[in-house]
Amino acid sequence: MQVRPAYALTSVDNTLRMLQLLRDNGRLRLKDAAEELQIAPSTAHRLMAMLVYRGFAVQDESRQYLPGPSMGAGPVTGNWNRRLRVLCTPQMEALCADTGETVNLSVRSGTKSRFLFTVESGNVLRVGDRRGAVLPAHLTSGGKVLLAELDDATVRRLFTSPGAETSGDALDEPALADLVRELATIREKGFAANVEATEPGVSALGVPVRGPGGRAVASLHLSAPSSRFERLLERPVLGILFERRRLMEEDLADLGEPDA
Template identity: 35%
Template sequence: MGKTPPMYPTNALDRGLRLIQLVRDEGGIRVKEAARELGIATSSAHRLLQALVYRDFLVQDETHAYVPGPAMSAGAAGLSWSRDLRRIATPHMIRLSRRVGNSINLAVHAQHDIRVLSSATVPGGTHDWRGSILPAHRTAGGKAILSALPDPALERLYLGVDHSAGVSTAEFDRLMNGVTWTRSTGWSISKGECEKTITAVGTPIQHRSGRTLGAMTITTHGPASLVGPGLDRTLRHLQHARARIEADLDELLGSAVSVT
């Protein structure tokens, strides 16, 4: 059966999808080329491209061309419990964001990356990261999740023959330092590693079986509000919210759920 155009197309959405297809098939596109292909003004094409960058479908390379981003090739996470995790965690994240005055994110692990399932933002806080795909070894959430893996598994993941993370030995050593810190303290930190202006602290969220399901992070612009005198208070609120989430997960999911 042939495809028919939608009866009520959303022009901006359709144009954005067309840009994704063009970049997927041709490897990259520039603003003027996008405007010409879509028959729209250069300013309109630029806004569409920036929206796709914001959602990780595109990134800009060193020549300022727009090329495929991490969301372009990402498949489904395939986690049967991720919807329940997001639903349970969200109200606790909202309360936590109000208490600490910073944005909160919930992420799960996918190979070398983390995927942000939910965000609770506050005025003046970091932007809504929902749907973002970020390198696990550079984020507080990623370090919190990776801390649950044994060292040999981390070495295979990042330094194995078939690894595709592109992590240098020096970066791996920094990751292991962060993982060791998280294992000893119960919380992780990232200062300008993923984005130069972002500081984050995180904690793993675990199922009663001991498996780590994801991580919750507090993010802010700059380090002051997270690594200053108020850090102990912030961490208490973070750990309390995590405990409440884990308790609610246990009540809903029980012990029979598969978290592999």
């Protein structure tokens, strides 16, 4: 039996217990955390703000908190992530062979986009492996196509939330208006672009990947040196991307829901 240390620090203990709640529940509301830990909501907010700041938690569009990248978790369970990755790999490898460019698979967690898997191009000049990287969703092509699945009011709420403030992803009104307009265009076109928004010399093109229920569960994106980006927008390459995505979605027919 574990014995409580005589020198235990209450704030540290509460923070660790909050981490356990995130780990075990998968989703957590501040109200529920405060009740469970028997602390004031304002105290729960301060503790959660530090977890967000250090990457142990992220806030989603419903203002609930999820395990963050520092916990080695995304918006869904690890087993589901692994199955998603396994099912998507054959078409990712084929897409890389078809186009000669690096292929990534990512998921969205709140305002962040997390790269689950990469099939790296064999070209000498290529974009490297992004596996495990966590970037602002509104800057990445994969993150933007998943944000485009949300309605405008939800997007505004997400990027003006306390969690967005803490993580550094909050947007002011002009930037938010630009994002809302861009997402409308993405919904119309069915794909999103990132032209050197996350790294100089690197651009990407992404599409949503839908599960058997029709909900977008991930994004598939081609990453290339910016010198070759215009080629990605050409009809033959776009056609290949859409077709590989279609075949990938057929492979996901038995995937099930993320919280299954």
